[in-house]
Amino acid sequence: MAGAGDRPNIVWIFSDDHSIQTIGAYGGRLEPLDPTPNIDRLAKDGMRFDRAYVGNSICAPARATLLTGKHSHLHGKMTNVGGFNHDQQQFQKILQKNGYQTVMVGKIHLNGSMQGFDYWDVLPGQGLYDDPVFISEKGESKESGYVSDVITDKAIDWLEHKRGDEPFMLMVHHKAPHRNWTPADRHMEKYADVHIPEPANLFDDYSGRTTAAHEQAMEVDRHMRMGGDLKVGEGRHDPVQFAARNADFESRDLSGKELVRWKYQEYLKDYLRCITGVDESVGRILDYLEAEGLDGNTIVMYSSDQGFYMGEHGWFDKRFMYEESYRTPLLVKWPGKTKAGSVNKDLVQNIDFAETFLDLAGAPIPEDMQGESLVPLIKGKTPDDWRKTLYYHYYEYPGAHSVRRHEGVSDKRYKLIRFYGIDVPGEEEWELFDLKTDPTEMNSVYGEEKYEKISKRLRKELARLKDYYDVPEHSEPEVRQPRV
Numbered sequence: 366m367a368g369a370g371d372r373p374n375i376v377w378i379f380s381d382d383h384s385i386q387t388i389g390a391y392g393g394r395l396e397p398l399d400p401t402p403n404i405d406r407l408a409k410d411g412m413r414f415d416r417a418y419v420g421n422s423i424c425a426p427a428r429a430t431l432l433t434g435k436h437s438h439l440h441g442k443m444t445n446v447g448g449f450n451h452d453q454q455q456f457q458k459i460l461q462k463n464g465y466q467t468v469m470v471g472k473i474h475l476n477g478s479m480q481g482f483d484y485w486d487v488l489p490g491q492g493l494y495d496d497p498v499f500i501s502e503k504g505e506s507k508e509s510g511y512v513s514d515v516i517t518d519k520a521i522d523w524l525e526h527k528r529g530d531e532p533f534m535l536m537v538h539h540k541a542p543h544r545n546w547t548p549a550d551r552h553m554e555k556y557a558d559v560h561i562p563e564p565a566n567l568f569d570d571y572s573g574r575t576t577a578a579h580e581q582a583m584e585v586d587r588h589m590r591m592g593g594d595l596k597v598g599e600g601r602h603d604p605v606q607f608a609a610r611n612a613d614f615e616s617r618d619l620s621g622k623e624l625v626r627w628k629y630q631e632y633l634k635d636y637l638r639c640i641t642g643v644d645e646s647v648g649r650i651l652d653y654l655e656a657e658g659l660d661g662n663t664i665v666m667y668s669s670d671q672g673f674y675m676g677e678h679g680w681f682d683k684r685f686m687y688e689e690s691y692r693t694p695l696l697v698k699w700p701g702k703t704k705a706g707s708v709n710k711d712l713v714q715n716i717d718f719a720e721t722f723l724d725l726a727g728a729p730i731p732e733d734m735q736g737e738s739l740v741p742l743i744k745g746k747t748p749d750d751w752r753k754t755l756y757y758h759y760y761e762y763p764g765a766h767s768v769r770r771h772e773g774v775s776d777k778r779y780k781l782i783r784f785y786g787i788d789v790p791g792e793e794e795w796e797l798f799d800l801k802t803d804p805t806e807m808n809s810v811y812g813e814e815k816y817e818k819i820s821k822r823l824r825k826e827l828a829r830l831k832d833y834y835d836v837p838e839h840s841e842p843e844v845r846q847p848r849v
């Protein structure tokens with residue numbers, strides 16, 4: 366192990382449901398809006414990972430994977446329902462034993478006392494946007510202010526009072542931009558007069574896919590709530606903050622596609638305003654590190670627990686193995702190590718994060734963690750035998766948003782998905798996408814003669830991955846009845 370003075374600090378900034386479509390550095394239709402000038406600083410000074418994916422696109426399981434370096438079936442948090450076994454091995458416990466100060470501030474969405482952190486101060490469950498309650502070892506405390514600001518204040522306050530020169534791992538976990546996408550008051554006017562570009566498949570009819578895409582409950586049209594989500598009429602929101610929107614809505618007589626378009630605009634604006642709050646937090650932390658001279662020996666990483674639909678396929682929410690929710694942002698700045706403005710296109714997954722943190726710290730990596738350290742990639746040297754495929758498995762059905770259980774395999778071009786039933790045992794449906802010819806995944810080519818060889822190869826690869834990752838043939842994750 367290198368001497369204590371050589372070991373880098375790690376600042377890990379993690380948001381909830383942040384889609385790459387709303388990060389300027391990733392390009393796309395929203396880039397001209399310049400939604401993330403500070404997050405983009407990480408890409409400009411460091412490395413952007415273009416093929417970072419999750420193993421199960423839903424909040425709590427993704428967070429359990431972050432801490433354990435394991436897929437859902439091994440850490441046991443397969444759905445948002447039920448508990449997380451905090452007694453199990455987690456990377457921060459190992460980091461702490463190896464001389465790091467470990468800190469978690471903000472949203473973790475795993476009930477119970479955190480372990481392996483010198484200091485933890487987290488939101489209970491989903492937490493609140495305004496005047497949030499926090500839970501720490503000292504018990505509950507209610508803070509005043511907007512949640513992204515309070516989390517940032519707590520993180521900087523800890524940095525102000527950290528112990529001596531011991532290296533640290535600081536995890537800053539935002540609630541934003543999670544549903545119901547409530548911005549800070551000071552950002553309410555942002556984008557007020559802007560028309561947000563629509564995705565080409567906002568009015569997807571799902572004709573090129575199997576039952577699952579038809580039967581989900583996450584459409585802007587049919588499932589987004591006027592009250593709670595769009596803050597119009599009766600609902601859990603501040604009537605003063607959203608008075609202008611309510612007046613605007615009442616002055617119109619919208620229905621059909623025009624109503625969907627209106628909902629899309631307001632949804633995106635609220636979401637992007639939440640992103641501005643997160644982006645300001647990133648800016649404050651980067652500025653603090655620079656002002657204190659800590660930036661030279663501190664790795665700053667930004668990611669999210671998974672991606673999100675910004676109206677693509679007519680949807681909000683996540684869960685599917687389709688790109689918008691399967692992909693997640695990953696930006697890494699490590700002065701002197703990452704090449705400024707570099708882009709990595711290797712297949713990486715959230716099972717890799719825990720091992721990466723341990724490797725950065727020179728701490729031992731347990732053999733039962735399932736990922737790979739990203740440190741060589743961050744340094745610009747991908748090993749020759751780097752993985753060529755990824756495994757995915759979503760379990761929460763029946764459940765919120767009614768997305769069928771599915772598992773799948775993807776490489777850099779193709780994606781094979783197997784949807785399977787628990788209500789209809791044995792019933793399964795397959796989809797295959799060629800992302801080169803169909804990047805927005807509108808037409809499954811599964812069963813087409815031309816793709817027979819590829820299907821066969823990927824089915825074999827899926828079986829190999831399940832064996833490699835010790836995936837049980839049958840599992841009974843905790844679920845609850847559907848609630849949109």
Ligand code: CA
Nearest residue numbers: 381382424670
């Ligand atoms: Ca999430």
